[in-house]
Amino acid sequence: MHEMGITRNIVSIVAEAAKSQKVRRVKLEIxxxxxxxxxxxxxxxxxxxxxxxxxxxxxxxxxxAGKAICRDCGANVELHQxxxxxxxxxxxxxxxxxxxxxxxxxxxxxA
Amino acid sequence: xxxxxxxxxxxxxxxxxxxxxxxxxxxxxGNEIIHTHDHDHSHNHNHEQDHKHDLSSVSAHANAHGxxxxxxxxxxxxxxxxxxxxxxxxxxxxxxxxxxVSSPGSGKTTILERTIxxxxxxxxxxxxxxxxxxxxxxxxxKDSGAPSVQIxxxxxxxxxxxxxxxxxxxxxxxxxxxxxxxxxxxxxCPALFDLGxxxxxxxxxxxxxxxxxxxxxxxxxxxxLMLLNKIxxxxxxxxxxxxxxxxxxxxxxxxxxIQLSAKTGEGMADWYTWLDNQSAKAVAQAFV
Ligand SMILES: Nc1nc2c(ncn2[C@@H]2O[C@H](COP(=O)(O)OP(=O)(O)OP(=O)(O)O)[C@@H](O)[C@H]2O)c(=O)[nH]1
Ligand SMILES: [Mg+2]
Ligand SMILES: [Zn+2]
Ligand SMILES: [Zn+2]
Numbered sequence: 001m002h003e004m005g006i007t008r009n010i011v012s013i014v015a016e017a018a019k020s021q022k023v024r025r026v027k028l029e030i031x032x033x034x035x036x037x038x039x040x041x042x043x044x045x046x047x048x049x050x051x052x053x054x055x056x057x058x059x060x061x062x063x064x065a066g067k068a069i070c071r072d073c074g075a076n077v078e079l080h081q082x083x084x085x086x087x088x089x090x091x092x093x094x095x096x097x098x099x100x101x102x103x104x105x106x107x108x109x110x111a
Numbered sequence: 112x113x114x115x116x117x118x119x120x121x122x123x124x125x126x127x128x129x130x131x132x133x134x135x136x137x138x139x140x141g142n143e144i145i146h147t148h149d150h151d152h153s154h155n156h157n158h159e160q161d162h163k164h165d166l167s168s169v170s171a172h173a174n175a176h177g178x179x180x181x182x183x184x185x186x187x188x189x190x191x192x193x194x195x196x197x198x199x200x201x202x203x204x205x206x207x208x209x210x211x212v213s214s215p216g217s218g219k220t221t222i223l224e225r226t227i228x229x230x231x232x233x234x235x236x237x238x239x240x241x242x243x244x245x246x247x248x249x250x251x252x253k254d255s256g257a258p259s260v261q262i263x264x265x266x267x268x269x270x271x272x273x274x275x276x277x278x279x280x281x282x283x284x285x286x287x288x289x290x291x292x293x294x295x296x297x298x299x300c301p302a303l304f305d306l307g308x309x310x311x312x313x314x315x316x317x318x319x320x321x322x323x324x325x326x327x328x329x330x331x332x333x334x335x336l337m338l339l340n341k342i343x344x345x346x347x348x349x350x351x352x353x354x355x356x357x358x359x360x361x362x363x364x365x366x367x368x369i370q371l372s373a374k375t376g377e378g379m380a381d382w383y384t385w386l387d388n389q390s391a392k393a394v395a396q397a398f399v
Binding site: 002005006008009010013014017024025028034035036082083090091092101102103104105106107108109110 | 181186269299300328
């Protein structure tokens with residue numbers, strides 16, 4: 001499960017930024033087309049954060065909808081799934097969102 | 112734990128150089144653990160851990176009030192940064208690097224064996240083999256006449272950029288050559304891990320379902336080329352080639368498709384032409 005490795009990245013980036021302060025909450029931005037499942041991240045987070053300054057922290061995940069621009073007609077296309085066609089029939093879409101894998105912010109406990 | 116020598120390093124991958132027989136480990140942080148083995152097996156461990164610290168240092172101005180601190184960092188930043196480094200390394204040497212991805216058993220190694228033999232004396236090729244266990248595939252490559260390193264990812268289901276970097280150190284590919292990176296047989300997470308390749312090549316064999324591109328769209332969207340392998344078996348199967356090609360194009364309208372058989376050699380010439388064109392592109396793109 002690749003979510004395990006991804007969660008290790010999250011914990012290591014946040015722990016480094018937090019220095020030794022305790023982290024209360026971590027906010028992520030996960031694109032809906034990214035092949036990363038929020039539920040799996042939640043599960044892995046509890047396991048991976050054990051024994052770190054992130055232990056017990058809340059994981060907040062903001063999902064980002066998939067959007068694209070049609071290369072043929074220029075229309076904005078909502079990508080509800082990874083394989084979609086424009087209303088004009090074209091499948092040549094330039095993706096502009098939906099693949100995000102970012103750590104937005106963390107909340108630190110009062111010292 | 113290392114499957115080759117039995118020593119435990121808490122590492123995430125092992126890199127075996129088939130030319131020298133030596134191996135190194137990569138730890139969870141992506142650092143190479145250099146490891147000199149004497150032949151009498153007195154473990155003479157020489158742990159060189161070069162600690163590279165985060166490339167992007169966060170200005171986390173956290174004051175002590177239960178503050179929210181903006182981070183704005185990419186989760187994949189470490190891998191992506193190393194992939195960029197690999198890509199620049201390839202580019203400066205006019206090397207064509209390809210990341211071969213597929214389900215287990217589609218014929219990646221067989222295609223490489225035949226390619227190495229057919230292009231002998233024309234195009235220098237070396238291979239980085241990724242498998243969870245065994246050095247069998249790297250040995251097959253070596254037997255075909257090309258330098259190879261084996262990366263064993265253990266429980267890891269994909270290659271990462273740091274592993275490729277360590278593999279390159281061992282292989283030292285020559286300028287103008289082709290570096291083939293055979294990823295671990297898996298159609299999911301290799302799409303998330305950039306290795307610094309110029310293109311991904313997805314291999315699908317006709318013994319799999321024709322709807323694979325629809326089931327694993329991320330991988331087929333990320334690939335520039337699809338090789339449809341084992342077409343020698345078509346007379347014995349119900350595989351619908353037309354539907355398969357349509358599904359692949361539906362998922363990725365720009366994907367190129369070559370039908371071939373690594374067994375009979377049919378269609379291999381088209382693959383070699385594609386490689387030639389890509390090599391020319393690698394040269395044209397160098398230093399830009
Ligand atoms: N009939 C036929 N068999 C093939 C062809 N190419 C590969 N095979 C067979 O398919 C099996 C798997 O081939 P490999 O080359 O080991 O496949 P792979 O993708 O490297 O496998 P992993 O590294 O384990 O994921 C072997 O038994 C090959 O002989 C082909 O074109 N036709
Ligand atoms: Mg193989
Ligand atoms: Zn359109
Ligand atoms: Zn994986």
